[in-house]
Amino acid sequence: MQQFTFILKDTTQKAFNSFFWFLYFLHLIAASVIIINTNNQQQKNFAIGIFTGFLLLTALFYFLKNKFKLRSYQLVMFTLMAFFWPLQSAWLPAIVVIAVITFSYLVVKKKSTAAFTIDNITVSKSLFKKQYHWAEVENVVLKDHLLSIDLKNNHLIQVEITLESYSIDETLFNQFCLHQLEITNHTS
Numbered sequence: 001m002q003q004f005t006f007i008l009k010d011t012t013q014k015a016f017n018s019f020f021w022f023l024y025f026l027h028l029i030a031a032s033v034i035i036i037n038t039n040n041q042q043q044k045n046f047a048i049g050i051f052t053g054f055l056l057l058t059a060l061f062y063f064l065k066n067k068f069k070l071r072s073y074q075l076v077m078f079t080l081m082a083f084f085w086p087l088q089s090a091w092l093p094a095i096v097v098i099a100v101i102t103f104s105y106l107v108v109k110k111k112s113t114a115a116f117t118i119d120n121i122t123v124s125k126s127l128f129k130k131q132y133h134w135a136e137v138e139n140v141v142l143k144d145h146l147l148s149i150d151l152k153n154n155h156l157i158q159v160e161i162t163l164e165s166y167s168i169d170e171t172l173f174n175q176f177c178l179h180q181l182e183i184t185n186h187t188s
Contacts, residue, residue, distance in 0.1 A: 005115045053080070054080065057076070081097050114147060138150040141174060
């Protein structure tokens with residue numbers, strides 16, 4: 001059975017980076033509130049030290065991320081955030097931070113794919129998987145590493161494929177899709 005699977009370029013990494021910075025600054029605000037409102041001087045000094053460390057690490061990662069290609073800074077910062085809360089005797093925020101971090105990380109690491117078989121087309125994104133039967137498809141074209149799926153309901157899916165998928169023969173794939181569309185149109 002002939003099958004083609006493409007790995008799609010995904011923008012979830014950008015969204016994850018934005019979400020990371022939002023969560024990080026929200027965390028800094030919460031840490032500031034704890035520093036301001038605590039009566040225990042030892043806990044206040046500790047929180048000020050952690051807060052200062054966060055700010056220094058932020059500056060370090062911000063200025064050095066391009067020079068050293070630091071890609072794990074998010075993991076380091078999230079780990080520090082997760083340890084901050086138990087040290088402040090706040091277990092619920094620690095659990096929430098760990099759950100959000102784990103979920104976000106798993107979503108980002110899942111690769112988006114498009115699989116074409118004789119039965120259907122399956123597009124898998126990080127949070128959903130959608131199947132399209134050939135009868136729902138008007139046209140499919142792969143040209144210059146851009147995959148276009150034109151559906152009969154006037155929806156258009158257009159995505160760039162990753163470098164890993166460049167080895168798939170464009171002509172062979174387009175012929176396969178044309179053949180599947182012809183078979184579907186003759187039977188319906």
